[in-house]
Amino acid sequence: MVKNIGLGQYIPGNSILHRLDPRSKVIGTVILVVGTFTSAYPVETGIFLGTVLILGALSQVGIRYYFDSLKPLLYLILITAFFQVLLAEEELGQRFDAALNLGLRLFIIIFSMQVLMGTTSPLSLTSGMEKMLSPLKRIKFPVHELIMIMTISLRFIPLYIEDWERIKKAQMSRGINFEEKSIIKRLKNYISVLIPLLRISFQRAVDLATAMESRCYQGEGERSHLNVLKFTPYDFMYIGIIGGVWLITIWL
Amino acid sequence: MIEFVNVHYYYKENSSLILNNISFTINKGEFIGIVGRNGSGKSTLARMFNGILIPSKGKVLVDGLDTRKAEDLIKIRRKVGLLLPNPDNQIVSSVVEEDVAFGLENLGIKPEEIRLQVDEALKLVEMEEFKKHPPYLLSGGQKQRVALAGILALKPDYLVLDEPTSMIEPEGRKLITGLLKQINSELGVALIWITHDLEEIIEADRILVVANGKVKEYKKPKELLGKADIWKEAGIEPLAITQFMQNLKQYGIDFKPEEFTVQEMVDFLCRLK
Numbered sequence: 001m002v003k004n005i006g007l008g009q010y011i012p013g014n015s016i017l018h019r020l021d022p023r024s025k026v027i028g029t030v031i032l033v034v035g036t037f038t039s040a041y042p043v044e045t046g047i048f049l050g051t052v053l054i055l056g057a058l059s060q061v062g063i064r065y066y067f068d069s070l071k072p073l074l075y076l077i078l079i080t081a082f083f084q085v086l087l088a089e090e091e092l093g094q095r096f097d098a099a100l101n102l103g104l105r106l107f108i109i110i111f112s113m114q115v116l117m118g119t120t121s122p123l124s125l126t127s128g129m130e131k132m133l134s135p136l137k138r139i140k141f142p143v144h145e146l147i148m149i150m151t152i153s154l155r156f157i158p159l160y161i162e163d164w165e166r167i168k169k170a171q172m173s174r175g176i177n178f179e180e181k182s183i184i185k186r187l188k189n190y191i192s193v194l195i196p197l198l199r200i201s202f203q204r205a206v207d208l209a210t211a212m213e214s215r216c217y218q219g220e221g222e223r224s225h226l227n228v229l230k231f232t233p234y235d236f237m238y239i240g241i242i243g244g245v246w247l248i249t250i251w252l
Numbered sequence: 253m254i255e256f257v258n259v260h261y262y263y264k265e266n267s268s269l270i271l272n273n274i275s276f277t278i279n280k281g282e283f284i285g286i287v288g289r290n291g292s293g294k295s296t297l298a299r300m301f302n303g304i305l306i307p308s309k310g311k312v313l314v315d316g317l318d319t320r321k322a323e324d325l326i327k328i329r330r331k332v333g334l335l336l337p338n339p340d341n342q343i344v345s346s347v348v349e350e351d352v353a354f355g356l357e358n359l360g361i362k363p364e365e366i367r368l369q370v371d372e373a374l375k376l377v378e379m380e381e382f383k384k385h386p387p388y389l390l391s392g393g394q395k396q397r398v399a400l401a402g403i404l405a406l407k408p409d410y411l412v413l414d415e416p417t418s419m420i421e422p423e424g425r426k427l428i429t430g431l432l433k434q435i436n437s438e439l440g441v442a443l444i445w446i447t448h449d450l451e452e453i454i455e456a457d458r459i460l461v462v463a464n465g466k467v468k469e470y471k472k473p474k475e476l477l478g479k480a481d482i483w484k485e486a487g488i489e490p491l492a493i494t495q496f497m498q499n500l501k502q503y504g505i506d507f508k509p510e511e512f513t514v515q516e517m518v519d520f521l522c523r524l525k
Binding site for chain 2: 124151203208218226
């Protein structure tokens with residue numbers, strides 16, 4: 001079993017955020033992301049940071065979830081900040097400020113996405129997206145197909161990570177060195193992982209199609225849902241509060 | 253009743269036949285075992301029951317509905333559930349209860365009705381406490397029970413099981429085997445159980461032996477299980493008890509072919525004493 005799959009993983013729970021409609025959470029996240037990009041450093045960015053940290057606490061999915069999922073991305077944030085310090089044209093003090101600003105914004109954006117993914121099951125998230133994108137059906141945009149692809153992709157991410165780890169270990173036990181100094185050799189060695197992974201993926205795709213058809217799946221059709229999406233006053237409150245935070249930062 | 257009438261199947265015209273003139277019937281509530289070596293056509297056969305594959309020649313009828321008619325396929329698939337070997341490849345959703353609801357959602361059933369049937373199916377497979385769990389946190393046996401619940405939620409009359417225990421741990425295997433037999437005996441759902449393991453189908457009403465795409469035998473277990481030569485030809489490991497009796501025969505201790513269960517063997521040996 002794979003441990004520490006934090007990135008994009010839903011953590012079941014019953015917090016206020018878990019109970020919100022996925023559409024209000026998506027709208028809230030979009031406001032947070034756009035607001036963070038357009039905010040000025042440090043006061044406004046600080047307000048957004050405070051907001052996402054409060055949301056993180058309200059989500060009740062545990063600090064470990066955020067820590068595990070952000071750990072691999074911290075390198076990305078640090079590298080981006082490092083290049084900002086190295087390549088920017090301002091004075092050194094300003095460069096550090098700019099790097100911190102950039103790093104902080106990236107952190108806020110990733111964190112807000114984690115709050116969304118951690119408190120919304122993929123199926124409910126995709127149902128929400130399907131509803132939000134439904135006007136596009138009028139111009140014959142394949143909304144349902146796109147959403148089904150997203151649902152299945154999200155479901156299979158942990159499986160492919162597991163397969164990747166298993167095949168890699170099997171190939172290592174057969175003498176393949178994934179720690180070669182030469183990048184070319186290392187990449188070549190990874191082909192021995194990719195080919196079996198592709199083969200497994202095709203088998204999975206065939207089996208999944210069979211299982212879905214066997215359970216009466218016929219594309220868009222007249223589908224219903226176990227959990228019916230419904231906006232409650234809490235959803236309007238949530239959007240109102242996040243929107244309010246954004247308006248305050250604009251006013252500042 | 254499910255009827256296979258002179259079913260042939262090939263991937264391309266003029267290529268070799270995967271299924272060659274197969275005919276048999278299965279009644280409601282029956283427990284049928286299907287055995288055969290790898291490549292004998294068992295899995296192709298499994299996919300014929302609910303119209304995933306359509307015969308190249310001949311026909312498959314499910315309670316009179318023809319799998320060749322596209323308009324009847326949904327009715328047929330509601331009647332005939334298909335469980336595959338690898339549970340990971342059949343679970344669609346990232347939360348157990350949402351996956352169990354998938355089939356019902358496809359039929360456009362009302363949410364409150366879906367909720368009832370999902371809870372009932374999860375209770376049946378003893379997985380109700382895991383309904384909010386993501387499947388990746390479950391063991392192989394538990395995942396297979398979730399996949400089974402997803403099929404049972406549709407209340408099928410027939411359950412096609414394509415090696416349902418081949419990819420799960422021994423403990424989970426035992427539980428699944430018990431559950432399936434209970435579903436057959438208590439709910440009257442017919443089981444069509446494809447396997448390599450004769451132990452799993454020892455209680456079947458009939459066993460269908462497939463070899464090279466043809467039906468070799470279709471008889472009661474008592475008429476087949478004790479005959480080691482049939483299994484040798486079909487490429488299946490006979491029951492340990494059959495091998496044991498075969499060895500006894502070499503020492504001049506004869507037995508009746510139907511004496512194949514452990515208890516019957518014990519009785520037989522006690523009689524010798």
